[in-house]
Amino acid sequence: MAEADTLQDKNPAAVVTGANRGLGLELCRQLLQRGWRVVALCRRTSDTLQELCAGPGAGSLAVVEGVDVGQDECEAATCRALAGVPVALLILNAGILSTDTLTELDTVVARQQARFEVNALGPLRVAHALLPNLATAAAAAAPARASGGGGRDSGGSSNVAGGAGMPPAAPPKVALITSKMGSIQLTQQGGKNGSVGYRLSKAAANMAAQLLAVELQPQGIPLVAIHPGAVATDMHAQYWAAVAAGGAAGTAGMAPSAHGPISVQDAAAGVLARLDELQLGSTGRFVQAATGEELPW
Numbered sequence: 001m002a003e004a005d006t007l008q009d010k011n012p013a014a015v016v017t018g019a020n021r022g023l024g025l026e027l028c029r030q031l032l033q034r035g036w037r038v039v040a041l042c043r044r045t046s047d048t049l050q051e052l053c054a055g056p057g058a059g060s061l062a063v064v065e066g067v068d069v070g071q072d073e074c075e076a077a078t079c080r081a082l083a084g085v086p087v088a089l090l091i092l093n094a095g096i097l098s099t100d101t102l103t104e105l106d107t108v109v110a111r112q113q114a115r116f117e118v119n120a121l122g123p124l125r126v127a128h129a130l131l132p133n134l135a136t137a138a139a140a141a142a143p144a145r146a147s148g149g150g151g152r153d154s155g156g157s158s159n160v161a162g163g164a165g166m167p168p169a170a171p172p173k174v175a176l177i178t179s180k181m182g183s184i185q186l187t188q189q190g191g192k193n194g195s196v197g198y199r200l201s202k203a204a205a206n207m208a209a210q211l212l213a214v215e216l217q218p219q220g221i222p223l224v225a226i227h228p229g230a231v232a233t234d235m236h237a238q239y240w241a242a243v244a245a246g247g248a249a250g251t252a253g254m255a256p257s258a259h260g261p262i263s264v265q266d267a268a269a270g271v272l273a274r275l276d277e278l279q280l281g282s283t284g285r286f287v288q289a290a291t292g293e294e295l296p297w
């Protein structure tokens with residue numbers, strides 16, 4: 001069931017984009033388990049998201065369909081649906097892969113633009129649509145911080161417990177799910193040249209993350225850019241299917257991973273662990289979900 005209009009419940013929420021499958025869906029599941037009230041943004045709901053709506057904690061889950069982060073219209077739709085709802089946690093997760101080569105780059109301009117729209121501009125659209133909602137949550141946390149109740153000034157509690165268990169002083173936090181494939185340094189070190197549109201758009205997403213971190217920092221809102229790892233989702237399967245089909249993912253460094261993908265459960269747990277430890281003093285970092293290891297841009 002999708003929420004078509006403004007959400008009635010005005011309690012602080014965790015918002016996840018690309019929430020109908022893959023990592024986004026699992027993040028919703030784990031946030032509900034942590035006691036969060038969750039708003040799942042997606043283009044279209046899915047059977048698995050609907051099952052989550054019927055499971056334990058379902059009353060705390062709202063699904064908002066029609067949020068295509070690659071379209072400017074998603075800003076108005078997001079603003080409308082979440083009007084007046086404080087957003088204490090925002091996970092910008094939606095993304096699309098490409099398995100194109102450099103030689104294909106010039107001939108698939110429309111698809112490159114689509115990747116850029118979704119992976120690079122999408123997070124900015126949703127974050128900007130929800131700036132007032134993040135600011136409301138930040139303002140609610142500010143008095144408690146000023147009185148020593150936690151947050152950036154005291155270095156105190158700011159974990160992602162959420163919902164009823166969330167400390168009232170916790171400032172809002174933002175995560176942008178990006179990829180090591182967007183790292184210029186790691187692309188050079190790995191000698192890789194495939195998934196060109198994905199790499200280009202995720203490099204731009206990394207810059208978007210840094211720009212957002214700078215924008216949000218004065219409001220007391222930290223942001224972390226996270227590489228979730230190679231995760232066993234549709235996207236991972238799409239990548240290796242393209243490799244198996246003849247190197248559509250590039251011409252260099254195409255050996256299969258020695259370790260295989262991690263589970264979506266482990267990846268989501270890693271993302272939430274990185275959000276747990278995020279503080280304003282560490283805003284603007286690019287990290288590996290599982291370990292928190294800092295990655296080069």
Ligand SMILES: NC(=O)c1ccc[n+]([C@@H]2O[C@H](COP(=O)([O-])OP(=O)(O)OC[C@H]3O[C@@H](n4cnc5c(N)ncnc54)[C@H](OP(=O)(O)O)[C@@H]3O)[C@@H](O)[C@H]2O)c1
Pocket residue numbers: 017018019020021022023024042043044067068069070071093094095096097118177178179180227228229230231232233234235236
């Ligand atoms: N899986 C990996 O190994 C891996 C590695 C590094 C980084 N990542 C990143 O992790 C994030 C999640 O990926 P995943 O593995 O969960 O991929 P996935 O299984 O392919 O799921 C992608 C999600 O993004 C949504 N999405 C795609 N285009 C959208 C659009 N225009 N508007 C709104 N939502 C859109 C999809 O919704 P629809 O059903 O509507 O398409 C889906 O919910 C992505 O940002 C990805 O780049 C994944």
